[in-house]
Amino acid sequence: MTIQLVCTPRALPAHLQVAAAERAVALNPANHPGPALLSRALGLNPGKERIAVMIGKRWPSGGVKLKVGFLDSPAPALRARILSHMNAWGKTANVQFTESKSSPQVRIARASNPPDMSGYWSYLGTDILSIPAGQPTMNLEAFTMDTPESEFIRVVRHETGHTLGFPHEHMRLELVQKIDAAKAIAFFGRTQGWTPDEVRAQVLTPLEQASILSNKADAKSIMCYQIPGTITKDGKPIVGGKNIDKSDYAFAAAIYPKPQPQPKPKPKAV
């Protein structure tokens, strides 16, 4: 039996977060949640560090064109296969990933160790620009041409969603109920530096309640939280959405709209 790995969200180290948030707002002003939402979530006079974690990490709305490099020289067939799943988002959105050896912004590793580099993860959106050249921005542990197609669809497309700046979505109530709250608080405290309140808000508040604050709610989203078996009550991982679904595609198209075709010039009056 193979153990199905799940995504571990990946955040920049604390000392890089404020500068990265300022860059994100400079690249796309819509990344700023606005003063009303900030004061509702954080109270009056929150520090820069607390504001930084609420700043979005989306690329400019004019479109995303990113170069992709591989850090461990996989064979051409595997590189092409990974790229094709990254570009699945381009079906509806103005998104294009191309392979390049020259200063790629997206750098993919397939590391199984050390433990803090292993597993499946990607930094979020414009945060990848804060990672030093030569270090991975995405990890696809042990992916090979023998990895099932369903895993390319589930994992590569999910991690690419993070690279596009899409965070995890809340989960359905029946999935949240499978999580051991104390273990989740310890796990996300250790891996994300979240306070118990942040874990309750981010992971332990199901979609039905969280959607009061958020206008999009999609229980089958490929960006649903993925939860390791170590923090569920039955020891089984929660793998979340298995493919980009209709509302994921619609959301991506709204964030990075494709250019509208230019209207044909009117024939000149004779």
Ligand SMILES: [Zn+2]
């Ligand atoms: Zn994820």
